[in-house]
Amino acid sequence: MSFEAWFSVVSVVVVIAALLSNRLPVELAMLGGLIANVAVGSLTLPQALAGFSHPAVVLIAALFVVAEGLSETGATSRIAAGLLGRPTSIAAAQLRLMVPVGILSGFMNNTPIVAMYMPIVSDWARKIRISPSKLFLPLSYAAIMGGRLTAIGSSSNLVILGLYRDQTPASEALSPALQFWGPAALGAPTLLLGIGFVVLTSRWLLPERRPAAASTLDARRYVVQMEVGADSPIVGKSIEAAGLRHLPGLYLSEIERGEQRIPAPGPQWILRAGDILAFAGILESVVDLRKIRGLAPATNQVDKLRPGQGDRTLVEAVVSHNSPLLGRTVRESRFRTTYNAAIVAVHRNGEQIRAKVGDIRLRAGDTLLLETHRGFVDGYRNSDDFYLVSAVAGSKPVRHEKATLALGIFVALVAAMAFSGIPPVVLGLSAAVLMVFSGCAPIGVARASVNLQVIVVIACALGMGGAIQHSGAAHYLATELLQACGALGFGPQGMLFVVILLAGIFAQALTNNGAAAVMYPVTVATAQGLGVSATPFVFVLLLGCGLSFATPIGYQTNLMVYGPGGYRFADFTRIGLPLTLLLAVTGALLAPLFFPF
Structure with a gap:
């Protein structure tokens, strides 16, 4: 072999060693390997950059936008509830995930399947309190294995079967083995065996890693009051049927109905429009609570905020010792008028404050959970009124009114990928554009949703693979x-x-x-x-x-779950x-x- 050929092989080994050491960010290691191959001549510059314009990379970028549209509208929660349910164990969760993904991958490209499932699985894992690291790798593996079920399940299937048909006599080329279901002879049993292996061994072989924010030790707890809307889908349902009985990290402590107060309501209690539900729980769970369709903060101050709902977020602010708010109730302080923010709940040194928000008398050190506009943090970060002001991640209000539209775009995309002859990248870009123009994923949100680390790593992996192939x-x-x-x-x-x-x-x-x-x-x-x-x-x-x-660089879906799974x-x-x-x-x-x- 030539020097360039040997160098292409050695560069892959060096990159793998760098990734194993966990000392370099994955995108930096991959970029270094790609640049080194260009420097020694294993790759030309156009060959090295070809990965960034590869249809698979462009498709993944577009699907990040599609997935964000589903998440922004709450459609991911509907899909998770319908397809994944609430399993009682990690093994059951993995089965509920891997079986449909494996089957679906036999009929459409597995990259969009993983891209569209990722936000669903992330949201689902948080709600059922399972470490994402127990689910993201099984998601990728199921998609890869399912691609061997049919002739169209993977592009490599089409390449291999196409080459073999061209070299066989016409009579043999029509053999069932070389037709649509031919790969299933090996693909189906290996898919079943692979799913069984992952489910049975993941307890020991998959890590248990949770995001740092997932720890509930010393977490701030709030009591939040939510009102059941007149058009809420949970009106007339029991607490159990409405899915409010076993909310992770939350406890339904009381229902207020007119002058009546029902402490610790039972699971069969029927909900009515106008009911005020008091939930006690940690901040992360309060964020999830606000995404439930048909529930809204009980305070009418939220409805009076400027600007509209789409620009709002949750913010935590700690009252300072010289704040003009000290000693005054929330109502007396005219908080919304002064700050264009509504107090949703108050945390005080581990004490759960159950009084109505408007009647709470504020003290120094109180942590206020606010619903406000996105500019609040920058506007009051250096204010003497607050010690600390910080935005709450993932707390933007959900556009439930656009959920049906987002689901329609998603279903149309899946159907077109499965049954039309249009290139997947064209379909993915079209769906992304529709998500933006329909308002399901506004342009700023869509731009921020594209994970550049994933894009760079996959593009570099394609380039380095090309070096090994082109060099011979x-x-x-x-x-x-x-x-x-x-x-x-x-x-x-x-x-x-x-x-x-x-x-x-x-x-x-x-x-x-x-x-x-x-x-x-x-x-x-x-x-x-x-x-x-x-x-x-x-x-x-x-x-x-x-x-x-x-290895994570072995397939693009592995790279896609590498970071989000904390692997x-x-x-x-x-x-x-x-x-x-x-x-x-x-x-x-x-x-x-x-x-x-």
Whole structure:
């Protein structure tokens, strides 16, 4: 091999070592590897930058906007409630997630599936109090494995089957094995086995990592009063049926109905329009509470705020010792008029204040939970009235009135991807534009929703994979390894395992399409050299190109969940390597049964 070819291989090894050390941000390590390949000539500049304009990268960026539109309108909560429910264990949650994702991935590109499921799973994990790290990797793995169910489940399936049809006689090309459901012979059993493996072993092999904000120790607790709206979907339902009985981090302590007060209401208590519900809980859960359709802050001061609802957020402000608010009730202070902010709740040194907000007499050190405009933090950060002013993450009001529209765009996108011949990137961009123009994801929100770290990392991974492929390193290594195994006396069954495992290894360093392009001619030549049918070899190659579990850079969906799941490089290897070996052995054993030599 040339120096450039060797360098392309070494650069991948160095980047993997850097990621394993956890000393460099993943995007910095990947950019460094890409730049080094350009510097030594393994890649031309256009080849290095091609990843940034790759359709998959553009599609992912567009789908971040689509996902944000679903989140902004509360549609993600509806999808989560309908598809995922409220499982009672981590294993049940993983099953509820992996089975539909795996099946859906057989009929459409797995990248948009993961992109659209990510905000749903994040919101779902928080509500059912499960660590996101227990769900994001299973999400990616299910999407990858499901792509081997049909001929259209993955682009590498189309590449491999298309090449094989072109080289087979017309009569054999019409064989059911080479048609739509052909890959399911190996794809279905490996999907079931893979899901079972993840569910049974994730207790030990997947990390338990929660965001720092998820800790409830010493968390500030508030008592918040919410009113049931006249058009609320929970009117006439019991507390249990309305989903208000077991809200994580919240306790429904009292219902006020006219002059009647019902402390600690039972689960069968029927809700009516105008009921005032008092919830006690931590801040993160209060934020979730405000996103429930049909509930609104009980204070009428919120409705009088300027500007409209779309520009509002929650803010925490600590009353200072020389604030003009001291010793005055909230009502006496004319707080909304003075600050253009409404006090939603008050926290005082661990004490749960159950009085009506307007009757609370303020003291120095009180933490006020405010609903206000986004400029409040900048306007009062240096004010003598407050010690500290900080925005509450993720507290922007939900646009429930646009949820149906956002869901319609989402359903149309999924249907078009599954059944139309329009390129997915065109559909994704169209859906993103519709989300912006419809107001489901305003332009500022849409711009902020695109995760640049994910975009940069995937684009760099595509470029580095291209260096190995363009330099000839991948073809040389594949040929030499297969010839070495043949010289050692490996029979057809053994060579099946070598092919599938080698394809899996190349899929980690290249894209799955790159692995398919490199391995296909070598695989067919190996079968011909053994004097057996190439069909079982082609199908184990197809399966092997999807064994991208052992590293985060092996597949774009792994990179997409890398940051949000709080993973480290070794987390992928710990569960992905045994999963790869298990499915490789299974594929090698099953292939001759469905596709005889």
